[in-house]
Amino acid sequence: MYRRIALALSATLLSAAAGAAAITVPSNLMLPEADRAxxxxxxxxxxxxxxxxxxxxxxxxxxxxxxxxxxxPTLSKTASSALPALHFKISGQKEYAQASTEADDALAAVQQAKCKGTLSWTVTSKPARR
Incomplete structure (x- = not known):
């Protein structure tokens, strides 16, 4: 559980620092840990x-x-007392059995589209079926 939280936080922080020299992409976070494997x-x-x-x-x-x-993708409409203006949220997820540059390509396509709004992404692990 802690590993999932760490991966999610690192992806969010790294996407915020996209201007850094070494850019993290989703496939970099999809690598198994050697000792666990x-x-x-x-x-x-x-x-x-x-x-x-x-x-x-x-x-x-x-x-x-x-x-x-x-x-x-799913579309949500939200508003709250803290943020009374209507907000829209589009979210989608896809499962990968192993690291895939397809995930990197999807992120790059969304970034290049320059859609209005705040973009965030996460990679989480889950036990795979054998």
């Missing part, structure tokens, strides 16, 4: 992408990209 522990990876913003029209291109790449 040696003990026979098998895991799969869930890559999640979220885009949150105030204008839905500026987010449709990213929604289309996620759909085309098999992320099955």
């Amino acid at each position: 040696a003990r026979g522990y098998v895991e799969s990876w869930i890559f999640s992408i979220e885009l949150e913003g105030e204008e839905l029209t500026g987010m449709n291109a990213c929604r289309k990209i996620l759909t085309e790449r098999g992320f099955a």
